[in-house]
Amino acid sequence: MKKxxxxxxxxxxxxxxxxxxxxxxxxxxxxxxxxxxxxVLILATDDGKKGSGGTGSIIAANxxxxxxxxxxxxxxxxxxxxxxxxxxxxxRVTGNMNKDLTKRFDARVIAYDSQLDLAVLKIEAASSSxxxxxxxxxxxxxxxxxxxxxxHPETGGLWTLxxxxxxxxxxxxxxINGKDVFQTEASFNRGNSGGPLLDQHxxxxxxxxxxxxxxxxxxxxxxxxxxxxxxxxxKWLSGKNIPVSYANKPSGKADxxxxxxxKEITNKQDGAAGRKEEKKKEKDIVKEPExxxxxxxxxxxxxxxxxxxxxxxxxxxxxxxxxx
Numbered sequence: 001m002k003k004x005x006x007x008x009x010x011x012x013x014x015x016x017x018x019x020x021x022x023x024x025x026x027x028x029x030x031x032x033x034x035x036x037x038x039x040v041l042i043l044a045t046d047d048g049k050k051g052s053g054g055t056g057s058i059i060a061a062n063x064x065x066x067x068x069x070x071x072x073x074x075x076x077x078x079x080x081x082x083x084x085x086x087x088x089x090x091x092r093v094t095g096n097m098n099k100d101l102t103k104r105f106d107a108r109v110i111a112y113d114s115q116l117d118l119a120v121l122k123i124e125a126a127s128s129s130x131x132x133x134x135x136x137x138x139x140x141x142x143x144x145x146x147x148x149x150x151x152h153p154e155t156g157g158l159w160t161l162x163x164x165x166x167x168x169x170x171x172x173x174x175x176i177n178g179k180d181v182f183q184t185e186a187s188f189n190r191g192n193s194g195g196p197l198l199d200q201h202x203x204x205x206x207x208x209x210x211x212x213x214x215x216x217x218x219x220x221x222x223x224x225x226x227x228x229x230x231x232x233x234x235k236w237l238s239g240k241n242i243p244v245s246y247a248n249k250p251s252g253k254a255d256x257x258x259x260x261x262x263k264e265i266t267n268k269q270d271g272a273a274g275r276k277e278e279k280k281k282e283k284d285i286v287k288e289p290e291x292x293x294x295x296x297x298x299x300x301x302x303x304x305x306x307x308x309x310x311x312x313x314x315x316x317x318x319x320x321x322x323x324x
Contacts, residue, residue: 055195063126067194136203
């Protein structure tokens with residue numbers, strides 16, 4: 001009888017803790033508002049005509065950005081690409097490139113590791129008001145937990161949000177020692193590389209790195225995407241004298257942005273009953289990966305070419321002024 005009583009208490013405690021965790025979890029919209037401003041678009045090129053594009057996360061207020069090495073490194077030459085442009089997120093993404101890509105900065109590679117597929121950049125002349133994407137402890141996440149990704153998938157929109165769940169955990173991915181990854185069905189495509197995989201509190205628990213689209217016999221594969229665990233990046237950055245720490249899980253909504261629509265949304269989330277109903281709706285939404293932002297298709301190669309040409313035209317104009 002006594003054992004049964006203790007067991008009942010333990011079950012009730014676990015249930016209560018589960019309810020508390022559910023109440024604390026943010027909706028995808030709230031996560032996007034919290035972390036989106038710290039996510040950047042990266043364009044890298046050697047010749048101004050061909051290059052690579054990807055996503056990065058601002059990890060320090062002084063302009064440090066974490067991304068994939070393959071986004072910014074010329075592997076054939078064994079060096080960073082000669083020109084790297086970083087674009088900060090506008091207040092509202094419109095799908096109009098002339099409006100959305102006005103916050104441009106030059107960047108340089110501080111360190112990279114092609115095996116781990118990690119690189120850290122530094123924005124030149126960084127603004128003092130940069131938003132930082134906080135690290136989350138991947139040990140606090142397990143298979144079945146909901147996650148979101150922010151990035152720039154080609155034929156999708158810039159700063160696109162997709163949702164899914166953790167599908168599997170893999171140690172020493174592709175036989176690379178220390179490269180531990182999450183597998184997720186949250187949608188990735190070309191352009192998502194280097195972007196954050198975020199837990200239900202808006203913390204980065206992974207760096208999106210690769211996708212599987214074809215099997216060895218040519219069979220199409222869907223919903224198999226991989227994200228390097230934040231613990232791998234944290235350890236690697238520490239070895240480069242760039243310390244980062246895991247953010248504590250919030251007990252409430254105190255750390256959410258308080259201005260504008262975000263405050264309005266927060267004020268609407270009062271009461272556990274209302275929150276439980278919202279969680280039920282969210283669970284229905286995230287059964288399948290879903291693009292939550294408006295689709296504004298773009299071509300990555302054309303975007304790189306257009307941005308490089310704009311800068312060349314600007315430099316020509318400046319040279320003409322100096323000649324006068």
